[in-house]
Amino acid sequence: MIARRIRRGAVALLAATVAMPALAQTQAPADWAIVNARVAVGDGSAPIENGVVVARGGKIVAAGAGVAVPAGVRVIDAGGKWVTPGLVIAVTDLGLVDVGAVSESNDDDADKAVFNAALDVSVAIDPDAPPVAVSRTGGVTRAAVAPVAGNAIFAGQGAVIDLAATADPVTHARAFQYVELGERGASLAGGSRVAAQALLRNALREARELERRAGLSAPGVAGGDPRMVSSVQGQATDTLLTRFDAAALVPVVTGRQPLYVHVDRAADIRATLALKREFPALRLVVVGAAEGWRVAGELAAARVPVIATALTDLPGRFETLAATQSNVGRMKKAGVKVAIGNFYDGEQPRYAPQYAGNLVGVARVPGATGLTWGEALAAITSVPAEIIGEGDHFGSLTPGRAADVVVWDGDPLEVTSGVVAVYVDGVAQSLVNHQTRLRDRYRHPQEGSLPKAYQ
Amino acid sequence: MGRTAGHVLAGLALALALPLGTSAGLAKAKDEKTAPASAWNENPYPSTYRAYPGEPVAIVGATVFDGAGGRIDNGTVLVADGKVQAIGDAALAVPATYRRIDGTGKFVTPGVIDIHSHLGVYPSPGVDAHQDGNEMTSPTTPQVWAEHSVWPQDPGFSRALANGGVTTLQILPGSANLIGGRSVVLKNVPSRTVQGMKFPDAPYGMKMACGENPKRVYGAKGQMPSTRMGNFAVDRQTWIKAAEYKRKRDAGKLEERDLGMETLADVLAGKILVQNHCYRADEMAFVIDMAREFGYKVSAFHHAVEAYKIGDLLKQNDICAAVWADWWGFKMEAFDGIPENAALLQDAGVCVIIHSDDDYGIQRLNQEAAKAQGDGRRIGIAIPDEQVVRWFTLNPAKALGIDAKTGSLAAGKMGDVVLWNGNPLSVYARPEKVWVDGALLYDALDPKRRPVSDFELGLPGEGDVK
Numbered sequence: 001m002i003a004r005r006i007r008r009g010a011v012a013l014l015a016a017t018v019a020m021p022a023l024a025q026t027q028a029p030a031d032w033a034i035v036n037a038r039v040a041v042g043d044g045s046a047p048i049e050n051g052v053v054v055a056r057g058g059k060i061v062a063a064g065a066g067v068a069v070p071a072g073v074r075v076i077d078a079g080g081k082w083v084t085p086g087l088v089i090a091v092t093d094l095g096l097v098d099v100g101a102v103s104e105s106n107d108d109d110a111d112k113a114v115f116n117a118a119l120d121v122s123v124a125i126d127p128d129a130p131p132v133a134v135s136r137t138g139g140v141t142r143a144a145v146a147p148v149a150g151n152a153i154f155a156g157q158g159a160v161i162d163l164a165a166t167a168d169p170v171t172h173a174r175a176f177q178y179v180e181l182g183e184r185g186a187s188l189a190g191g192s193r194v195a196a197q198a199l200l201r202n203a204l205r206e207a208r209e210l211e212r213r214a215g216l217s218a219p220g221v222a223g224g225d226p227r228m229v230s231s232v233q234g235q236a237t238d239t240l241l242t243r244f245d246a247a248a249l250v251p252v253v254t255g256r257q258p259l260y261v262h263v264d265r266a267a268d269i270r271a272t273l274a275l276k277r278e279f280p281a282l283r284l285v286v287v288g289a290a291e292g293w294r295v296a297g298e299l300a301a302a303r304v305p306v307i308a309t310a311l312t313d314l315p316g317r318f319e320t321l322a323a324t325q326s327n328v329g330r331m332k333k334a335g336v337k338v339a340i341g342n343f344y345d346g347e348q349p350r351y352a353p354q355y356a357g358n359l360v361g362v363a364r365v366p367g368a369t370g371l372t373w374g375e376a377l378a379a380i381t382s383v384p385a386e387i388i389g390e391g392d393h394f395g396s397l398t399p400g401r402a403a404d405v406v407v408w409d410g411d412p413l414e415v416t417s418g419v420v421a422v423y424v425d426g427v428a429q430s431l432v433n434h435q436t437r438l439r440d441r442y443r444h445p446q447e448g449s450l451p452k453a454y455q
Numbered sequence: 456m457g458r459t460a461g462h463v464l465a466g467l468a469l470a471l472a473l474p475l476g477t478s479a480g481l482a483k484a485k486d487e488k489t490a491p492a493s494a495w496n497e498n499p500y501p502s503t504y505r506a507y508p509g510e511p512v513a514i515v516g517a518t519v520f521d522g523a524g525g526r527i528d529n530g531t532v533l534v535a536d537g538k539v540q541a542i543g544d545a546a547l548a549v550p551a552t553y554r555r556i557d558g559t560g561k562f563v564t565p566g567v568i569d570i571h572s573h574l575g576v577y578p579s580p581g582v583d584a585h586q587d588g589n590e591m592t593s594p595t596t597p598q599v600w601a602e603h604s605v606w607p608q609d610p611g612f613s614r615a616l617a618n619g620g621v622t623t624l625q626i627l628p629g630s631a632n633l634i635g636g637r638s639v640v641l642k643n644v645p646s647r648t649v650q651g652m653k654f655p656d657a658p659y660g661m662k663m664a665c666g667e668n669p670k671r672v673y674g675a676k677g678q679m680p681s682t683r684m685g686n687f688a689v690d691r692q693t694w695i696k697a698a699e700y701k702r703k704r705d706a707g708k709l710e711e712r713d714l715g716m717e718t719l720a721d722v723l724a725g726k727i728l729v730q731n732h733c734y735r736a737d738e739m740a741f742v743i744d745m746a747r748e749f750g751y752k753v754s755a756f757h758h759a760v761e762a763y764k765i766g767d768l769l770k771q772n773d774i775c776a777a778v779w780a781d782w783w784g785f786k787m788e789a790f791d792g793i794p795e796n797a798a799l800l801q802d803a804g805v806c807v808i809i810h811s812d813d814d815y816g817i818q819r820l821n822q823e824a825a826k827a828q829g830d831g832r833r834i835g836i837a838i839p840d841e842q843v844v845r846w847f848t849l850n851p852a853k854a855l856g857i858d859a860k861t862g863s864l865a866a867g868k869m870g871d872v873v874l875w876n877g878n879p880l881s882v883y884a885r886p887e888k889v890w891v892d893g894a895l896l897y898d899a900l901d902p903k904r905r906p907v908s909d910f911e912l913g914l915p916g917e918g919d920v921k
Contacts, residue, residue: 101667101786131784266915291915313614314579314814315911321580322916325618346785354822357882364876365885365899409833415822415882416829435783435793442763442793443834445803 086141517558798831
């Protein structure tokens with residue numbers, strides 16, 4: 001009943017704002033072409049005037065100027081509005097939280113759990129969590145969801161999700177492992193970075209040992225969940241990790257699962273890069289990197305991508321003394337692959353375009369380094385998609401990618417602009433959520449013949 | 456400076472000693488009526504702020520948003536002797552002694568004002584040693600003054616200036632307490648002392664808080680309040696005491712001065728403005744009734760995420776709503792926040808303020824206002840740019856009681872001016888120059904006009920373009 005009412009509301013809203021009611025009713029991937037649009041592909045290039053985007057079977061077929069509209073597809077006139085790929089948020093807690101401060105509704109961290117690396121967010125993602133609908137309305141179509149470290153340096157395993165209004169949002173479970181080094185990691189490990197490094201190295205060694213003894217990388221096991229493999233083979237006597245956690249780190253130490261390392265300080269980033277000397281198979285991704293610009297050359301040389309917080313410019317902690325809004329621009333200039341990310345709780349994923357736009361604004365300040373408009377859009381679409389290993393699947397309006405498309409009523413990076421329509425895999429999405437229902441209820445504040453609760 | 460800590464301490468000792476010297480007797484009673492009033496120093500930590508030197512400047516050719524709702528295309532703004540001398544269109548004559556600044560393609564606004572900041576009391580770096588914003592030892596602490604916690608070396612001040620064009624800000628104690636203490640209004644200038652930043656003659660504010668925070672903090676300690684009804688009970692009992700204190704004070708019958716009661720009595724006397732943290736519509740309505748019960752006025756509700764539900768009530772009671780553009784859902788009482796809040800309030804005729812409560816939000820109050828403008832436009836509430844600018848200039852000045860001095864570009868007002876390199880309601884705009892009382896304190900084009908706090912000296916990132 002409620003679902004039906006929401007869907008009806010979605011149709012009405014879309015019809016009113018974009019005049020494409022036929023498409024809005026479509027529930028399955030359809031073939032369509034958006035014409036007369038300002039198209040931004042999301043690959044770093046500049047927007048294209050009077051562009052066309054064609055989708056078939058939920059995939060992008062073509063996008064650009066002078067693209068012919070195939071016969072037999074629905075044609076949507078965007079009326080000069082902007083069209084971009086859906087926003088890709090890496091990393092975030094979407095689907096793990098209803099209300100941040102309501103602990104019962106918040107699965108971000110498990111600070112009293114006996115497990116850590118083995119924790120797997122994919123089993124807890126709730127597509128009906130209110131922030132998911134709000135983010136979808138803000139143009140977010142994909143996300144890499146990561147847990148927050150609770151009582152150990154390992155937060156657990158993150159998942160890639162889509163934000164379509166479906167029952168099964170997880171498209172890639174156990175996509176990466178997340179570890180805290182830096183100040184927070186130090187605190188969790190026992191009070192110093194020294195302890196965090198020792199814990200991490202010990203954990204990876206245990207995982208390597210477990211893999212060697214149990215043959216967890218044997219053919220047929222690689223595709224499954226290594227935690228589920230039972231082993232009767234000899235267990236080392238000096239193990240610190242639970243078997244479940246150690247098994248979860250086998251894909252990390254063997255390079256099958258990326259390791260996201262949250263660090264900000266230049267020295268911590270160097271210490272992270274140095275892990276590769278002992279564990280050469282590690283596939284590192286640095287998260288945070290507030291001082292990344294100071295080691296940008298090393299990050300680029302190591303080909304380690306960064307999911308950065310865009311606008312950190314305060315020495316909020318001693319490990320972010322050199323924070324500057326030029327950080328992302330300088331890393332990009334040095335050849336680092338940098339996405340804008342880290343959206344947890346109050347940092348709503350829908351802010352991503354504002355942050356990206358700010359990096360364009362920064363570029364206009366003498367002495368500062370920012371991004372071009374195309375680079376800024378890429379930093380919240382195709383680049384995060386690439387970093388989370390999904391660049392071939394979504395993140396840009398390139399042929400073959402998922403038809404995740406957002407129509408905006410203005411420059412998508414501009415704060416006054418808003419979302420008009422959202423498609424995931426070619427399917428038009430509802431833009432109705434708790435907030436829009438409240439907005440409609442209170443648009444005219446005076447009470448009618450019945451209280452607001454009946455309106 | 457002229458005033459030392461020794462003077463301050465001496466003054467306080469004198470005031471405290473007085474009641475001992477006033478014993479019984481008719482003659483003494485006469486003394487009692489006059490003595491405390493004359494000896495009690497109401498302003499023991501006075502502002503020592505003085506405008507820095509400036510030169511007469513004329514910004515010509517820019518789009519001017521005057522902060523009061525006016526817009527002048529190809530405008531002229533004249534600033535000299537620390538004050539706005541005149542604003543007008545291209546026909547306004549520029550005296551030969553003024554340095555002309557070409558504002559073509561640029562925009563001018565009054566200095567940005569943040570009515571809700573914790574810079575200095577929760578400074579960067581946010582280490583435990585710097586947690587000076589909440590005196591979490593009693594649910595009511597009207598006796599504390601935020602200015603005694605402000606660290607003038609907080610690097611956040613310079614970011615607010617350089618990125619946000621903020622020239623004035625109110626520093627509030629936190630919301631752990633029902634009554635958190637006195638706020639202080641500062642001019643955003645680097646200074647060795649807090650007194651050197653204090654906005655001259657600004658009224659004090661008093662922080663109050665509804666809702667989840669006080670009941671959580673004290674409930675967790677097993678003491679009152681642990682519920683919303685507890686919140687109101689403690690508030691009302693405190694006001695009853697304050698009313699009695701004020702009655703005695705007015706009658707000259709005080710036996711002992713009380714620092715906290717003094718602040719509350721001054722609220723009841725209308726000298727101190729109440730800044731009330733309150734999210735929910737139902738609680739704001741109760742606070743309005745409580746204010747009527749005890750005879751005080753709420754100047755602004757802060758964090759008023761549900762204000763859109765009671766715009767009529769706020770307008771009727773002449774209370775400003777200080778809101779974020781779109782913070783939402785992070786706590787239960789923020790669950791009904793909507794991005795159209797500010798626009799709906801403007802539509803209802805309410806005094807709207809965009810506030811930050813955040814060391815990053817304060818760097819982008821202009822963008823937050825623009826977001827709210829866009830969200831309003833999409834539901835058919837078109838608010839012109841020049842009205843939106845008022846949300847972060849004149850309206851906060853009004854709720855702080857300083858609107859006669861700053862908040863808009865009018866002849867005789869403080870020369871608090873921002874020249875933006877684009878429309879401030881665009882994400883791409885940044886302050887190019889910021890003047891405080893006519894002194895150029897930030898210039899994006901001049902590396903020497905960028906403040907670096909003592910804390911940052913010699914550390915990584917010092918002097919970087921933030």
